[in-house]
Amino acid sequence: MMGMSRAGLAERWTLFAGALLSVTLGVALVQSSLLLLITAALLDPPAGASAAERMEFADGTAAAVSMLGVVLGGAVFLAGFIISSTFAFTVDQRRRDLALLRLVGGSRGQLRRLLLGEAVTLGALGAMLGVPAGLAVMRLQGWLMREFGFVPQSFAGEWRQWILGVSFGTGILLAVAGVLVAARRASRVRPLEALRETGPAARVMTWSRALIGLIFLGGALALMIVAPFGGPAGGMAMAMNVPIPAAVAVVAFAPLLVPLIARLVPFRAPGGLARANLSDARRRSASVAAPLIVLVALVVGNVGAGASFTTSGIHQLATQTHADLVVESTGPPGPTNPPSPSTGTPSADTPGAASFSDIPGVASVSVETRVPAEVTTGSGEDRETETISLLVIDPVAYAKTHDDSASLAGLNGREVAAGPGGDVPGAGGTVRLTVPDRDLGDLPVVAGVPATMTGGANLLVPPGLLSAAELKDAPTQSFVTLTKDADAAATRASLARFGTVTTLDDRLRADAEAANSTNEKIMLIVLGLGGLYALIGVINSIVIGAATRRREFAEARVTGMTRGQVVRSALLEAYAITVSALILGGVASAATFIAVLSTTKSVTGTGTLDLPWTQIGAVTAIALVVTTATTLITSLSATRPQPVTQLRAA
Amino acid sequence: MTTMTMTGAAVALQGISRVYGRGPAAVRAVDDVTLQFPRGGWTAVMGPSGSGKSTLLHCAAGLERVDSGRVLIGDTDITAAGDSQLTSLRRTRIGFVFQSFNLIGSLTAEQNVALPLRLAGRRPSRAEVRATLDTVGLADRARHKPRELSGGQQQRVAIARAMVTRPEVLFADEPTGALDSRAARTVLDLLRAMADAGQSIVMVTHDPGAAARADSVVFLGDGRVVDQLTGASTRAVADRLATWER
Structure with missing residues (x-):
């Protein structure tokens, strides 16, 4: 069985390289965030500081700790999501191999053990690479925190021996958790059903998937309903947490939603192949769209919520403060x-x-x-x-x-x-x-x-x-x-x-700029590396999706399509999936914005929504460029050999 | 739950039916078939496209459940067998060969052949695996991966894989369907030699030439057994098939 596992690793290396990359980066991100959090929490004020300075220092440290708490939470969620969806995708892509094993006498338990064995190996290997990568990520995150003034210049994340246990535990646990459901599903498939690609093997929505979707939808709705009653701090926290359950709910129903929306995206494809693939390979489309949906929901949802709360606060301050001039001084005049x-x-x-x-x-x-x-x-x-x-x-x-x-x-x-x-x-x-x-x-x-x-x-x-x-x-x-x-x-x-005299309007404007700048810095720290990780998850899923399409491409070519037509068809398919993912990510963000509107209305009397169009435009452009470039490279590579050679090899 | 029933046949089908779909769209792929495949004999199953040949084979091999009737492998009733019993059956008592070879691409020929034994918890010796490959004439290709072999060679590796467990019955679904005539002849020669040595074989085919190599031929039409021939020539099989295809 291990020999089979090793042979599988060597043969389908792109699949496993993708899974390994997801573990490595996930472990790196979680390890870095945790070490920085612990370092910040145990930070001592500089020697010789006055009592007032000590209190200011403690206040600043508490803010940095809560920010790093959010960073850690985001890292754990992203690592869990990207690793588990990547592993589940790699299992899905090997259904035929697994069915063959069943045909020649493999038991359900053996299949589960094979897949779990792979997960443990990849999880441990990913952690081994993730630990040093995490140190590099920690230096980067620490530098950002210092540059933005959230921590003192002397701040630097500190290594702790026990983190090795946490990192290896994270890698192995998330990999095993990711493969568990998929392995159970794969091992339950009857050999013949998988060979025929009919019945449960080809079923795109399972009850468990729908149940997970409904639970997270319920979570998102609960946050949306309760947020306006949570006061400013509670409401903000709840609204800014909506993107996660909303994105998971949307992703759960993605096998139904992505092909449905993709079908509405206008394009002309050679031979109708791209459209046919969209409605046929629903699970693959959904798996490719999943990390992109999460990326859009997190970035657009959180940046939009952050900007809206800042704008709302500034507006509230402006309407509730009545004065003409502001004098700033050290100590009362x-x-x-x-x-x-x-x-x-x-x-x-x-x-x-x-x-x-x-x-x-x-x-x-x-x-x-x-x-x-x-x-x-x-x-x-x-x-x-x-x-x-x-x-x-x-x-x-x-x-x-x-x-x-x-x-x-x-x-x-x-x-x-x-x-x-x-x-x-x-x-x-x-x-x-x-x-x-x-x-x-x-x-x-x-x-x-x-x-x-x-x-x-x-x-x-x-x-x-x-x-x-x-x-x-x-x-x-x-x-x-x-x-x-x-x-x-x-x-x-x-x-x-x-002291320094300014008009109230100028003072409020300066406050607004400072608040927006702080908000952007926080968002960059909280979402920057996480967003990059999710983007790598997007690339990963496209590469994994393309790894098993060589035969399909070769078949299209022997049917009469040119290499250019096959690549164009793959690009159009990727384009339709990307647009669908952007729309669905937008839906998850919209859920956040509803919570933002109700919370700002409840706190200030005026519902405020300040959409970050620059960031939305940037996310859209990056998503389209990255998916197009990755699809172009993978489909060109997959169609390089003569189709006849590939059909023989498959 | 399996039960013991004495039939003497390698495989016995007793009034089996298999229906796909429901209501007006229901299709009776296999309709009340009672048939015995003799021990140590080679039976070919023929019929027009959609006559239920493959479904019959899948039901007989326990890959598909029957809606009614009973299926016996030797003396064992597998009609209601659970997954673990069917898994154990596939490991020890039945072998499969398919039209599309279905070898595992990442494994070499000898690893593919050894796989059923390893899944059964055995550690087969290299000599044992090579000997099995030798019976299909591919001992010198042991370290090649499927993509490095011709179609005929891949099918012979698949036969070696099916035979390595010394199964009671070999089920073959269009084993020559994807091969050229020369490669097909080699595979059929191999099956003939196995049958002559006492191996029970049930083979679905649409090729009268292939069917004529078997000891007997069963004809299916609309899910029912419509005819049987024993020791027939290619011409006789083709003529009979043409009758039922009209």
């Missing part, structure tokens, strides 16, 4: 100690807006100073400490500047309120608050503002809770509203003494 004109930096001994009110043309000012802090909630086993962002505000001025903050008006003394960033208990709760170098003890949460799309400070505290010394180095934004008769230019000039 002090009335007694005005800043030196040369540096523009105020020396703030006392927080507050008093200094601004002396300036002609200023109607009101909301001074908001951001300080890192730690909150501890719960008790006993549920006790949890989290690094948060705290905003020192003047409750009355804040309520004038920001909508939905009327409840803050009475905030004073040792009372605190839940901020627009969420993540802390609402009114009625208690938090234990620690600011750098000082434990403020238990404080009652007496009010709160609704969580917003862009987030922001988690906790709002009244002036006086923190000392001027604690605020003097903290970044501060002062939202200034001018009187109706103000000389804007003169007032702006006067305010410039306290």
Whole structure:
């Protein structure tokens, strides 16, 4: 049996090379993401850092860890999906060989063992290559994280001995899991049915496939329904998770959907061969389309969702913030100690807006100073400490500047309120608050503002809770509203003494650009390598699909088609499958967009959808170029020998 | 569940029927056929296209289930045999040869021949496998892969593979259908020699020349046995076939 397995490996090397590549890259991606995640989670702040710097560092690390968590989740999903679908495809492509084994006395168990043996061998071999490849991927991912400023410049993924077990486990487990269902299916085929290509052997949709499709469809629908009730953070997370189950559901039904849509794609093919193949080789069409559907759903769905949430947040911020100018300074501007004109930096001994009110043309000012802090909630086993962002505000001025903050008006003394960033208990709760170098003890949460799309400070505290010394180095934004008769230019000039002055519109525009840029960087880290992996999966499936078509091509040629016509026919078939996959990937993305629309409407009152047309165009172009080029190369290679030679060999 | 029934024949079909489709579209491929293929004899099954020859062969070999009737290989009733019993049957008691050879392309001739024994858990010696290949005149081609062999040679390897387990019955479905006349003659000579040595063979063919090499010929029409000949010449078989094809 092992001899047979070895002979099979040598004979159908393209099939196995494709499967091996999928394991190698999958293991590399999972290993790299996991090592980076562990490294980030155990990262220590630089020696000599102040308490405030330590808290800022912990906040940044927590963000990097959650981002790497998403990267790891995506890597595991993609590895599982690409490896299992590639292995299942290689089994499907060898049905005739397997049926022959059954004819000469092979039992079901022997077939299953043969296929599982292959999977274990390829999984282990893939892991062996995947471990060093993973180190290269880790260097690339780490470089991206540092370049984009998500981690300190000193950050570098660290090797851990136990990762060998994880990587080999991942490779073997995913390969075996991928082959398990296909092996069971293949071994149940009666020898004659497979030889005839009729009955269950040729059946394109199985009950188990339909069941898997329905389960994932249910998952996608559940996320879509619940997302608008999850608040900004929960809703966003749920909406951005829709592409995965939606794509798996679409892929499960692909043997029905791909030929159906492909038939509608307009093209003229020589001899009608491409159309006939589309309706005949449904499973092959579906297997080729599967990784492309996932790629489109993940990239278009997630990038679209990310951009839409960012746009929605910016829009919400713009409509809910009422001011004319924004002054940015380090520490609150002090009335007694005005800043030196040369540096523009105020020396703030006392927080507050008093200094601004002396300036002609200023109607009101909301001074908001951001300080890192730690909150501890719960008790006993549920006790949890989290690094948060705290905003020192003047409750009355804040309520004038920001909508939905009327409840803050009475905030004073040792009372605190839940901020627009969420993540802390609402009114009625208690938090234990620690600011750098000082434990403020238990404080009652007496009010709160609704969580917003862009987030922001988690906790709002009244002036006086923190000392001027604690605020003097903290970044501060002062939202200034001018009187109706103000000389804007003169007032702006006067305010410039306290810090950098911009109009609110310019400030929001700059925030929007920064938010979009951050979103794009996150998407690149989360989807960049994963997308590349899925694209390699697409190439893989085309190569595997073509590996067993030599006889079919030779038959077409001896029937009278020229080599050029055969290649053209294969290209048109690939084109129709690619267009179908793009449409089906679009359907899975559309499911995400429905969740995005309902979530943004529920949080901000306005449903927002900002479609990333550049990325959609890029994905479409790349998909068409890659599938066309791969099909061209594989079909040219498959038709190189004389057809008669191939018919004899087959 | 298999049961023992004494018939004396290599294969006995007792009132078997096989229907494809349902309702008005139903086709009775095999219709209430009762037939015995003698032990140590070579029987050819002939008939016009669509007469049910191949279906009859597949039912007799346990590759296809019958809708009614009973199928016996020797004294074993395989009508309701389960998958593992049929697998064991294919390993030990029956062999197949098909028109399209159906060799495994990645294995050499000797590996193809050794495969049934290895699947049965045996480790055949090289000498044993070579000896079987020698009986079909291909000992010198043992290390060639199917694509390096002619059609006739591939079919002889397929026969060697079917015979390596020393089966009680060899089922052959159009074994010369894809061969030129010279290669076909070689294969038929081989089958004749095997039959003369006591091998039971059931062969479906559309070639009167091939059928005439068998000991007896059974004619099928519309799924039923319509005629039988024993020791007939090619001419006699062709004439009888022409009668039923009209």
